[in-house]
Amino acid sequence: MQEITGSILTKTRPLMLSDVTIRLGSRMLLAVSAKVMPGEVLTIMGPSGSGKSTLLAFAGGFLDRAFEVSGRLLIGTKDLTETPANQRHAGILFQDPLLFPHLSVGGNVAFAIPPAVKGGKARRALAEAALKEVGLGGFFDRDPDTLSGGQKARVALQRVLVSAPEFLLLDEPFSKLDAPLRRQMRELVFSKAKAAGLPTILVTHDGADAQAAGGRVIEIGIEEKA
Numbered sequence: 145m146q147e148i149t150g151s152i153l154t155k156t157r158p159l160m161l162s163d164v165t166i167r168l169g170s171r172m173l174l175a176v177s178a179k180v181m182p183g184e185v186l187t188i189m190g191p192s193g194s195g196k197s198t199l200l201a202f203a204g205g206f207l208d209r210a211f212e213v214s215g216r217l218l219i220g221t222k223d224l225t226e227t228p229a230n231q232r233h234a235g236i237l238f239q240d241p242l243l244f245p246h247l248s249v250g251g252n253v254a255f256a257i258p259p260a261v262k263g264g265k266a267r268r269a270l271a272e273a274a275l276k277e278v279g280l281g282g283f284f285d286r287d288p289d290t291l292s293g294g295q296k297a298r299v300a301l302q303r304v305l306v307s308a309p310e311f312l313l314l315d316e317p318f319s320k321l322d323a324p325l326r327r328q329m330r331e332l333v334f335s336k337a338k339a340a341g342l343p344t345i346l347v348t349h350d351g352a353d354a355q356a357a358g359g360r361v362i363e364i365g366i367e368e369k370a
């Protein structure tokens with residue numbers, strides 16, 4: 145499986161937030177500069193409303209036009225700042241797994257496999273192998289609605305990983321899981337991110353998540369400016 149997954153992974157490069165500032169009207173929401181190395185998890189913490197999700201939206205390319213942004217986002221030497229979201233190769237996990245209800249579990253994963261992988265059989269084999277890797281072998285034809293929260297989270301993770309992302313953006317992806325599942329899931333996500341050499345930005349309220357991530361932590365605060 146490692147080989148099959150490996151064959152659709154792209155090269156790994158550092159992710160750079162270069163002098164990024166985000167304003168909302170007269171309010172300076174945040175100012176961040178950071179270089180996230182391949183396999184590193186950078187954790188962003190801060191109070192509610194401080195702009196954590198906004199920073200991920202900037203990196204993912206889906207920031208609302210209400211925000212005024214300066215600075216650049218780079219992957220390696222490639223400037224992604226103006227690149228549309230669907231061309232950024234960002235792998236994003238939110239609080240909710242957001243599985244497509246009209247597709248089977250396997251269909252959710254197969255859907256994300258890059259078009260460069262041709263042929264229904266090959267795509268199905270990749271999706272099946274990805275599911276098996278997280279203990280969901282035999283789940284391909286299941287309806288996502290019949291899965292537990294932890295199972296859905298694993299499907300969402302594999303859907304992201306088979307898409308051959310160049311970096312990961314994690315917006316509180318463990319917060320709806322109970323404590324034992326939360327521990328398991330974060331170990332799984334971080335180990336896979338590191339194994340794949342993906343630069344990763346994690347937003348969390350939970351210090352234990354940050355500790356498990358094992359990387360640097362940036363604390364952002366709330367400041368008002370005239």
Ligand SMILES: Nc1ncnc2c1ncn2[C@@H]1O[C@H](COP(=O)(O)OP(=O)(O)OP(=O)(O)O)[C@@H](O)[C@H]1O
Nearest residue numbers: 168173190191192193194195196197198199208210
């Ligand atoms: N589309 C939008 N238009 C205008 N203001 C917005 C928009 N989205 C978010 N905001 C505001 O931007 C600020 C930052 O919001 P953001 O969701 O990034 O905070 P957060 O740190 O992720 O909070 P939480 O921890 O509660 O998720 C908040 O004041 C919020 O009200």
